[in-house]
Amino acid sequence: MRGLLKNAGLFLACLVLAVFLLFPLYYAVITSLKSGSELFQVSYWPREFDLTSYARLWTEQNFGRNILNSIVVATSVVLLSLALALTAAFALARVRFAGRGLLLYAILGISMFPQIAVLSGLFELIRVLGLYNNLASLVLSYMIFTLPFTVWVLTTFMRDLPVELEEAALMDGISPLVILFRVFLPLMAPAMAATGLLAFIAAWNEFLFALTFTLVNEQRTVPVAIALITGASEHELPWGSIMAASVVVTLPLIALVLVFQRRMVAGLTAGAVKG
Amino acid sequence: MARVRLQNLVKQFGTTEVIRDVTLDIADGEFVVFVGPSGCGKSTLLRLIAGLEQATSGTIYIGDDDVTALPPAKRGVSMVFQSYALYPHMDAYRNISFGLKLPDACTESVDQRVRRVAEKLQISDLLDRKPRELSGGQRQRVAIARAIVREPRVFLFDEPLSNLDAALRAQTRLEIARLHDELSSTMIYVTHDQQEAMTLADRIALLDKGRIEQVGAPTELYRQPASRFVAEFLGSPAMNILPAKVSGGDALLATGERIAVNTHYSGPADIGIRPEALTQASQGEPGTVQARVLHIEDLGESRLLHAALSDGTVVAARYFGAAATPSKGERIAFRLEPHDLHLFGEDGRRI
Numbered sequence: 001m002r003g004l005l006k007n008a009g010l011f012l013a014c015l016v017l018a019v020f021l022l023f024p025l026y027y028a029v030i031t032s033l034k035s036g037s038e039l040f041q042v043s044y045w046p047r048e049f050d051l052t053s054y055a056r057l058w059t060e061q062n063f064g065r066n067i068l069n070s071i072v073v074a075t076s077v078v079l080l081s082l083a084l085a086l087t088a089a090f091a092l093a094r095v096r097f098a099g100r101g102l103l104l105y106a107i108l109g110i111s112m113f114p115q116i117a118v119l120s121g122l123f124e125l126i127r128v129l130g131l132y133n134n135l136a137s138l139v140l141s142y143m144i145f146t147l148p149f150t151v152w153v154l155t156t157f158m159r160d161l162p163v164e165l166e167e168a169a170l171m172d173g174i175s176p177l178v179i180l181f182r183v184f185l186p187l188m189a190p191a192m193a194a195t196g197l198l199a200f201i202a203a204w205n206e207f208l209f210a211l212t213f214t215l216v217n218e219q220r221t222v223p224v225a226i227a228l229i230t231g232a233s234e235h236e237l238p239w240g241s242i243m244a245a246s247v248v249v250t251l252p253l254i255a256l257v258l259v260f261q262r263r264m265v266a267g268l269t270a271g272a273v274k275g
Numbered sequence: 276m277a278r279v280r281l282q283n284l285v286k287q288f289g290t291t292e293v294i295r296d297v298t299l300d301i302a303d304g305e306f307v308v309f310v311g312p313s314g315c316g317k318s319t320l321l322r323l324i325a326g327l328e329q330a331t332s333g334t335i336y337i338g339d340d341d342v343t344a345l346p347p348a349k350r351g352v353s354m355v356f357q358s359y360a361l362y363p364h365m366d367a368y369r370n371i372s373f374g375l376k377l378p379d380a381c382t383e384s385v386d387q388r389v390r391r392v393a394e395k396l397q398i399s400d401l402l403d404r405k406p407r408e409l410s411g412g413q414r415q416r417v418a419i420a421r422a423i424v425r426e427p428r429v430f431l432f433d434e435p436l437s438n439l440d441a442a443l444r445a446q447t448r449l450e451i452a453r454l455h456d457e458l459s460s461t462m463i464y465v466t467h468d469q470q471e472a473m474t475l476a477d478r479i480a481l482l483d484k485g486r487i488e489q490v491g492a493p494t495e496l497y498r499q500p501a502s503r504f505v506a507e508f509l510g511s512p513a514m515n516i517l518p519a520k521v522s523g524g525d526a527l528l529a530t531g532e533r534i535a536v537n538t539h540y541s542g543p544a545d546i547g548i549r550p551e552a553l554t555q556a557s558q559g560e561p562g563t564v565q566a567r568v569l570h571i572e573d574l575g576e577s578r579l580l581h582a583a584l585s586d587g588t589v590v591a592a593r594y595f596g597a598a599a600t601p602s603k604g605e606r607i608a609f610r611l612e613p614h615d616l617h618l619f620g621e622d623g624r625r626i
Contacts, residue, residue, distance in 0.1 A: 171325065
């Protein structure tokens with residue numbers, strides 16, 4: 001009897017959590033499938049299946065371009081962050097040098113600046129570099145928040161790899177770069193997948209920098225594009241399009257998480273690699 | 276194959292001196308074991324030879340080359356690590372061949388070399404397995420194969436057997452000995468296990484606090500220990516030590532009993548005697564020591580007897596074969612033959 005109660009309680013808790021987490025997405029999906037005045041009626045069950053909102057994303061504005069921008073930016077951010085973080089982690093975890101601890105905390109400190117605090121300075125920087133209204137400005141600015149945590153996670157992960165592995169490779173006369181890419185990289189794959197995915201999500205969802213550093217719709221990423229979707233008149237809020245767009249941009253993330261799920265869990269939980 | 280010479284080697288970590296002025300000459304083809312208690316610097320010494328640590332001062336020669344400043348790969352040494360240090364994501368074949376660069380003059384291909392070495396270590400049918408699919412003993416063989424395949428001038432072993440269970444350890448020990456006979460190359464082996472040291476070594480270098488306490492053949496260290504430290508470190512159970520005052524070929528033990536010793540030394544000394552050298556005598560015989568049996572351990576081929584002398588000092592004695600063993604609580608006498616005794620002065624050195 002107690003076991004039954006316990007199970008029921010657990011089930012109930014899970015249910016509450018799931019509803020809490022999934023309701024916004026669910027509501028976005030059913031709203032995106034409504035049309036016309038239906039949109040402004042609150043209903044919790046899907047009553048029609050109308051794809052015009054989705055079609056309108058492509059006919060009324062070039063939403064495909066926005067998605068492509070987001071993919072380009074997020075992918076570049078992930079690749080650059082991982083490449084820089086991996087090499088940095090190798091140095092921070094395996095090379096003894098003065099000021100190593102200080103450097104690590106400085107990197108951590110950078111991630112604590114509020115975005116809004118660095119915004120105006122960053123804007124000047126991007127103007128000087130001639131990157132305004134260019135996707136490269138986003139790649140550059142996103143690395144401010146992706147690099148600190150990728151460096152930290154990879155550094156701690158690399159610290160846990162047995163030193164003997166590196167020493168064995170040293171005895172075999174293998175150069176540091178080959179050790180990094182042929183010995184450590186394969187062992188770091190779970191950690192790389194986990195941090196890479198988190199960096200991708202962060203870059204994909206970023207709004208403030210994307211809004212500030214771009215000017216025209218062709219350079220916008222999806223969060224900004226969605227926010228700036230306009231209706232036929234300024235008095236109309238195009239809920240259908242906004243919801244359809246929200247659903248569309250959520251799907252790639254869900255797909256990515258599902259694909260990398262197992263590796264991610266391994267990356268977040270696994271510490272030492274047993275030989 | 277090459278001789279290895281260490282000259283006045285010193286290694287400091289910060290202000291702590293881990294290796295203090297070590298000088299040692301290892302002959303070509305010799306099997307030398309570094310042994311000592313933990314923290315004695317034996318692993319550091321091996322890592323200095325490997326090039327994984329840089330010497331603070333002193334010189335290391337391998338063959339005729341001064342290798343003190345060379346990186347590990349240029350020294351012509353290879354090492355077997357305690358944790359095997361196999362690359363987890365590569366199969367055994369890749370583990371052995373990874374980093375293998377054969378000189379141009381070599382007629383053998385990498386593949387031939389790997390397969391020949393695998394054959395020698397009986398791991399030919401394990402070559403496509405990842406380390407996690409191998410047992411401890413098999414991993415150990417792969418690690419040894421990886422060291423052998425480069426045909427180095429010197430092999431270094433860092434406690435290679437300590438991760439194996441007892442039965443496998445004895446077997447692998449034998450195989451390492453066989454391998455040494457077969458390759459007749461210089462091998463330096465670090466262990467804290469005195470049994471491994473005694474059985475494998477041509478010569479043992481016993482280290483304590485960063486210094487070489489004594490170097491010599493295993494039997495030499497066992498029979499003629501240069502110091503009380505060496506005497507107590509080798510042998511299980513450890514040598515019995517009885518404090519005494521020596522004068523005129525006579526030793527007055529702390530128990531008040533007198534025994535004969537072969538020395539002209541006079542003064543305070545520690546008298547050492549191995550458990551197997553303690554023989555039982557009949558009660559009241561002159562020159563014997565009285566004891567009461569505390570505990571008996573039957574090891575099958577021998578029995579270990581722990582007994583307390585009249586001043587409370589506990590000694591161990593080993594009884595072999597059919598020798599009648601006294602029972603617990605019984606009062607007995609031990610004879611201490613002068614030629615079985617080791618005398619150590621107040622500084623711990625042999626007299």
